[in-house]
Amino acid sequence: MTRNQSANANRPLTLRDVSEASGVSEMTVSRVLRNRGDVSEATRTRVLEAAKTLGYVPNKIAGALASQRVNLVAVIVPSLGNLVFPEVLAGITEVLDETPLQPVFGVTNYEPDREEKVLYEMLSWRPSGVIIAGLEHNEAARAMLKNAGIPIVEIMDSDGDPVDAMVGISHRRAGRQMAQAIVEAGYRRIGFLGTKMPLDHRARKRFEGFTEAMAKEGLEIVDQEFYDGGSALVKGREMTQAILSRTPDLDFLYYSNDMIGAGGLLYCLDQGIDVPGQIGLAGFNGLRLLDGLPRKLATMDACRAEIGREAARIIAEHAGDEAGGGERIVLKPKLQLGDTLKRRTAR
Amino acid sequence: MTRNQSANANRPLTLRDVSEASGVSEMTVSRVLRNRGDVSEATRTRVLEAAKTLGYVPNKIAGALASQRVNLVAVIVPSLGNLVFPEVLAGITEVLDETPLQPVFGVTNYEPDREEKVLYEMLSWRPSGVIIAGLEHNEAARAMLKNAGIPIVEIMDSDGDPVDAMVGISHRRAGRQMAQAIVEAGYRRIGFLGTKMPLDHRARKRFEGFTEAMAKEGLEIVDQEFYDGGSALVKGREMTQAILSRTPDLDFLYYSNDMIGAGGLLYCLDQGIDVPGQIGLAGFNGLRLLDGLPRKLATMDACRAEIGREAARIIAEHAGDEAGGGERIVLKPKLQLGDTLKRRTAR
DNA sequence: TTGAAAGCGCTAACAA
């Protein structure tokens, strides 16, 4: 007896069980369950009935090993607590839903070593593609991506060199654009508030683009404040209080994300500060949350859902290929001035 | 030639490649890479070096098929846009990180048929356990869970019968408790604002518990308002405006979640309504976001991270078993009165 | 401490 047909009642069901129950060969059962090849309607019905009665769930592990095909797409993001990433995932899911592909999510907490580990684990399941946030990876991760032999799409960022395909926005450009809008509106004493950024490359690039564009106008950031962990809304309030008590004559505050921006806005309103007359404010991401605030914060849309959709499309189009075709999609975020960034006369 | 040793340069590397590169049998290579059994330090070094040089990534599909062991834990939640679920996932990840187990996430969008499909897909990978939100599943899903032969933990809710283990809070009790607190504080004309709930069983149970406790006090909900989709903060504002213009003499608004509650709070403050003097407010979830609002919304902590941690612990303790031991953990959410639910004299 | 053989549950390829 080469196969286990013995007394273990709790062993998961196999194709063979369905085969025996329906009196049809394993191969034909397999065909029916995958809708492959020609099978007579009669056998088909019998097999499906048997499978259903038994409660058979196919073993994809065996199937994948035999067919050398896995319908999983590895999706690797830094965090889920950020609201930005769930929206990207929603975009991905929306598109993959139309295909046989299935997304599998991994989270890195912005740690390169963790990213490496997550990527390694996921690649060891031989997925049909990888969608990964950012263009910065440690050496090992980069090597794995290069040699994976499957389509790779790096998302969210376009400032750098992708391994294969890329869908994102230029955060440097976003920073520049916001700086220009702020300066053009007549603000001059500008403060920056953001995350401690060593590992959030996109926030860093926005900051760099911002300071660069300011420099072109002969301006510098007057004061800055950074945070780390905690509720972003609360941190936004606290940092705003801190920076304004240290440097009361600031006339604009640029926040590295909408949540801390919203906190800052609420703080300013609490304090009776005239926004945007006395102080202008801007954030980043274009969170829908902002629509519910008393005043609409200026921001830029990070094109989250569209990034997800495009990335998924690329993977779907290249599933089974050895690479994703190297397509590069750079989306243009729209500046939304809202109520907190308004032209004013210089003081 | 039984194995493919031919010219395909791009075929993924196998154990055999490492075996040939290191001059050691496949079996020994396997032992080294898994840290199993006794291997001499010399062979060990040689094998690891060869594997690293080649860039070998083990094929878990083959490994899983051979060993009949899969270190994946299927985690199924209704949504990621809710903030609640990412926190549960964080709790799960935190605990599984200490083990060889790896969470894999699936999302159902609150649709039973989708849940069935996601569950089926995940089970077909033969995970070591399932963590799934809620106690309500369609018949097929329930049958799959029962017959899976692996530990199952149903989370977030304790009002009902779990298939195996369970970690959650009683939403009925949470609703009752909130109603009692509100009535006790002297509010009488109470309105309810929530999601259209046919498929959000936990929101429904809170509502039921709430009305039940009110009934005991001889009270009924005076008016109600439901929403569906859109930015919760905005919807909170809109619904609050709607309900108050329809029924201006309400003295309390109970929201089915903190986000719409926050929207309502901001609306009331905008309108110069005295909170909690003229109208009291309460939400549900205990989102940290609330700390950043101008006034702290009354709420109840849904114990999200702890639920995730406990569920993961159960799975970890029972990995490899045929079931999760049927443990039932009912957490007690804490009522936080904040600034929007204060004792007052009856009018 | 190492290796050889068998087979995990399925599917590709071919035969009938």
Next chain:
DNA sequence: TTGTTAGCGCTTTCAA
């Protein structure tokens, strides 16, 4: 339309 055979790349088991 259905069945047979030979693996997929690994690990288990047993032998050396």
